[in-house]
Amino acid sequence: MQMSDTREIKAAPSEVWAAILNPDVLKACIPGCTEVTGNRDDGFEATVTQKVGPVKATFKGAVTLSLITEGAAVTISGEGKGGPAGFAKGGAVVQLEPIPEGTRLSYEVEANVGGKLAQLGSRIIDGFAKKMADEFFNRFQTAVEGPTEPEVLEPDVAAEGNDEGSDGAEGQKKGWFKRLIS
Incomplete structure (x- = not known):
């Protein structure tokens, strides 16, 4: 499953960059996240509990950052295992571009699932993945710039x-x- 979108964030690119690399911000923005530890150089470990259709699971996984262009772009890759529910893995290419209003954040996400999750069907999985990405970036935008008008x-x-x-x-x-x- 692949998706992409763009957000205009009313904050300087340096603030957006600092936020996207901050484990506290990531924890607050990832729906269902209970823990994020680690750092930019070694990667992050996260625990996320989610319900996808009838399947509820707690995923423990690792997130790594690569292809870092300081202040402008980063590739985020992650993989989580949810026990009997299966696994989820994917990545996102995030790019930041200065605009007069602040920062244009563009992302391209690719995600794959296996195990019981994969048995739910692509329509349920694709809808859930889009909802999760939208919720993450809505929370991220609010964390960086404040509430909407x-x-x-x-x-x-x-x-x-x-x-x-x-x-x-x-x-x-x-x-x-x-x-x-x-």
Whole structure:
């Protein structure tokens, strides 16, 4: 299964690059992830629990980074074993490009599964993989740049009954990763 997409993130390429190599950010962004350890040079180990159709499994796997072009591109490869449920392996080529609004993040993902998971059929697996990729990159974008505009605008409604005028501070919200490195 293969897929690709592009995201425009309202943050400098250096911030996006630092976030994509940070194990705490990865843990927060990977759906179902309970643990990420390791580092950029040696690779990461992760534990992820997911339910795909009727099959629920905890995958333990390794993630390695290769073909690193500092601040611009990285190839992420991983393989996880889910015991009797089977295995999942794949990779992503992630590229960063500076744009006036911040950073354009492009990715191409390839994933394969085996064991009981493979018996579910390609339609279920492809839909699940697309959902997981979308959720990861949505969480990643929020972690780096903060909540989307509709969430930032909500405090205006809440501020109507609040004489303290807290909406100015809420409009300045940043993603947790951006606050961490600022």
